[in-house]
Amino acid sequence: MKDNTVLTPHFKLREFTESATAMKHGIDNRPTPEVVENLQRLCTHTLEPLREKLGLPIVITSGFRTKELNEIIVHAARKSQHLVGCAADFYVSGQTDNTDISGLSARKRLVKAFRLIIEDEDIDFDQLIIYPSFIHVSYVSQERNRHQITKANGNGTYCALSRAQAPALV
């Protein structure tokens, strides 16, 4: 599927719907119009302002998942926000013209993104989970966002962080 629909200046629909796993298993991962609206909201309020402030490309590793696709992904939550297009997993690419940040390690780039999501007033979110090599972030609506912050240790254990303390704890 080649969907060039532009969600926001830096994000195209296909970045959230193309999945190697879906392709491998012959799963049709096309989104409904409602899912596309949710993905657009996630980009508008979370990912696009993050991309702007970060100045580095954000690489989506998993966006929308149909129920069928979600079920075959190891460790995917059964009521995952990926099912409705409200969540995305990403890492931060190091490819940039800005030499000030091009030398940062992959983890440092990820932590920088994590802190920006929490601290920047132009970036909103519902749930934010930092894993060793990627971030899971979701957006629902301004009224319903819970601002939950979690650190995943990579061995199956998680720890909830307060919004005030989180930036210093990763």
Ligand SMILES: [Zn+2]
């Ligand atoms: Zn996720």
